[in-house]
Amino acid sequence: MKRVINLLLPLCGIGMALAAWWAASVAVPDLPSPVRTWEESKLYVLEPLAYRGESDQGILLLAYYSLMRVARGFLLGIAIATPLGFLLGVSATLTRMFDPIMQVLRPISPLAWLPLGLVLFQKSEPAALFAIAVCSMWPTVINTMMGVRAIPQDYWNVAKVLRLSRTTTFIKIIVPATLPYMFTGYRLSLGIAWLVIVASEMLTGTPGVGGFLWQEYNSLVYAHILLAIITIGVVGFALDRLMGVAEARLRAS
Amino acid sequence: MAFLEVRNLSKSFPTPAGVRHVLKDVQLDVEYGEFVSLVGAMGSGKSTLLSLLAGLTSPDTGTVVLDGKPVTGVRSDAAFVFQNYSLLPWFSALENVRLGVQAAFPGASADEQKRRATEALERVGLGNALDRKPRQLSGGMRQRVSLARAFATEPRVLFLDEPFGALDALTRDALQQDLAQLCAGRDRPVTTVMITNSVEEAILLSDRIVPIVSGPPASLGASIPVELARPRTLAQLAHDEQATHARAHVVASLTASLQRRSRPLSAGAPKALSAAEPAKAPGPA
Numbered sequence: 067m068k069r070v071i072n073l074l075l076p077l078c079g080i081g082m083a084l085a086a087w088w089a090a091s092v093a094v095p096d097l098p099s100p101v102r103t104w105e106e107s108k109l110y111v112l113e114p115l116a117y118r119g120e121s122d123q124g125i126l127l128l129a130y131y132s133l134m135r136v137a138r139g140f141l142l143g144i145a146i147a148t149p150l151g152f153l154l155g156v157s158a159t160l161t162r163m164f165d166p167i168m169q170v171l172r173p174i175s176p177l178a179w180l181p182l183g184l185v186l187f188q189k190s191e192p193a194a195l196f197a198i199a200v201c202s203m204w205p206t207v208i209n210t211m212m213g214v215r216a217i218p219q220d221y222w223n224v225a226k227v228l229r230l231s232r233t234t235t236f237i238k239i240i241v242p243a244t245l246p247y248m249f250t251g252y253r254l255s256l257g258i259a260w261l262v263i264v265a266s267e268m269l270t271g272t273p274g275v276g277g278f279l280w281q282e283y284n285s286l287v288y289a290h291i292l293l294a295i296i297t298i299g300v301v302g303f304a305l306d307r308l309m310g311v312a313e314a315r316l317r318a319s
Numbered sequence: 320m321a322f323l324e325v326r327n328l329s330k331s332f333p334t335p336a337g338v339r340h341v342l343k344d345v346q347l348d349v350e351y352g353e354f355v356s357l358v359g360a361m362g363s364g365k366s367t368l369l370s371l372l373a374g375l376t377s378p379d380t381g382t383v384v385l386d387g388k389p390v391t392g393v394r395s396d397a398a399f400v401f402q403n404y405s406l407l408p409w410f411s412a413l414e415n416v417r418l419g420v421q422a423a424f425p426g427a428s429a430d431e432q433k434r435r436a437t438e439a440l441e442r443v444g445l446g447n448a449l450d451r452k453p454r455q456l457s458g459g460m461r462q463r464v465s466l467a468r469a470f471a472t473e474p475r476v477l478f479l480d481e482p483f484g485a486l487d488a489l490t491r492d493a494l495q496q497d498l499a500q501l502c503a504g505r506d507r508p509v510t511t512v513m514i515t516n517s518v519e520e521a522i523l524l525s526d527r528i529v530p531i532v533s534g535p536p537a538s539l540g541a542s543i544p545v546e547l548a549r550p551r552t553l554a555q556l557a558h559d560e561q562a563t564h565a566r567a568h569v570v571a572s573l574t575a576s577l578q579r580r581s582r583p584l585s586a587g588a589p590k591a592l593s594a595a596e597p598a599k600a601p602g603p604a
Contacts, residue, residue: 220405223399227399227405234418243409
């Protein structure tokens, strides 16, 4: 009985959202209704890996391009953010030195970084990676830093009493103690990276879910905008869940 | 010259309410191979003193000389056991002990390090729990791992900071005996300084008891020798005349210091009350 309710309640929510969507589509004639969206999108969903040309591809293929771009940007971001977080966590001097600049850089929108990336790298692909990396790194920097600061005095005492070298202390104490915080940072960073991808693809017109969205808007196929929006949401949700599972595994071990 | 010599040791900490003098003019001699217990109430500055002796912190004034050398940091031949186990939760019992062995014998091969760690755990009866993580072990077992880690490094000096303070009474008894056996079962003696708030524990384990008096700032009282044959048991201590004598002596010097500490407080109490009363009176009226 409880299981049925657990399944039924989310379905009710989805049903109500669809109803709201349908009502909006009645009020605004340009907005396709759920049914029309499905009719016009089903080719992309039922043949998700089809390649019919540069601007006409299955939705999974498009999502795959976006994901690969996100993966590269995200990895670049955390490759910079993780060591930075450790350094800031260990050294109060460095924190005081870089905290103001970090606070200023953190709220800058990806839309602002992207033109700078284009100026710096001349090409759209590295500019997109640059924007993703710069925007998504902050949660990892801050969480790693917090993780290092939250290491209990007991563990530092162990390092002191056993006279562990700096390297050993880092590998055997600081990293394992910070790992759960780091992963929370990665999870948040990945979420931001996925937000940035759409904006950067829209601006640079590269193939991917975001690029597809902008292209279909320009070709007045509004149903495909909704298809792209739903895809972005579902993929983002799946990514967050995956990272959540990884995080939970880590905390349990 | 004693193995461990402490002269004129003072330590204070800054607090929002002003400087807090924790220790003042502490003098202590510990002979080679001796087991000395420092007994005092909670908050008497015991742990601060032990940290200074072990070189974990440095004093404001005064010196600590160990084996002819001034203590400036943690020595390679010293081991420490903390009240709260201080095991790393992501490592198994064996890996925790091995971390200590690696640090103490960096030249030894991996096999040799593993053998030493395994033996140390077997000596405390944990041969079948090598691969368990600390959270899979009871409090008593965790503290046995800590003891194993300390003894696996074959220390010449051992610092124990209320090692059994977090354990229930029965486990505590068992571990006290384990510690006594570990100390006795070594080829060369280990000089030990233990901090405890249990007079009974001090009598059971030590050659000499030093009461910590009137903290803060704390200083050390006259030491009381415990001349009882080993091995000792708690049952035997309950009726032994020597033990009774030592117990009375320690308790007397500790209560004397506590009374000294509380007297100015009780004298001040009526004043505070009378000052509060007139301020309160207008309220209801």
